Amino acid sequence: MMEKIPTQSGATDQLLSDLKGVIQDAETWLRQSTQLTGDELKAAKAKFERTIGKAKEDIVRIEQTVVEKTKATAKATNEYVTENPWKSVGLGTAVGVVLGMLIARK
Numbered sequence: 001m002m003e004k005i006p007t008q009s010g011a012t013d014q015l016l017s018d019l020k021g022v023i024q025d026a027e028t029w030l031r032q033s034t035q036l037t038g039d040e041l042k043a044a045k046a047k048f049e050r051t052i053g054k055a056k057e058d059i060v061r062i063e064q065t066v067v068e069k070t071k072a073t074a075k076a077t078n079e080y081v082t083e084n085p086w087k088s089v090g091l092g093t094a095v096g097v098v099l100g101m102l103i104a105r106k
Contacts, residue, residue, distance in 0.1 A: 015062060018055040025051050 081088045
């Protein structure tokens, strides 16, 4: 009924690594910018731009993964509710009662 969707932790880890790289490259570039010659400055800028580009690609990939997971979850929920309407009503009622009791306690 529910399909298994791959986790995004690897992509998140890669994104964090890329963002750390962007920060490190920026710090290095700022520290050395007064000492770098024309070609060295161009090379440092190109490396910085590549790192930023990779981080942007990782963000897009994570966003696509989240959208796919959300769609799959919505589809699975819709299928479950369609196949089990009375169970869904009962579950919703139970959750409502519990939340009402918790709110009333305060």
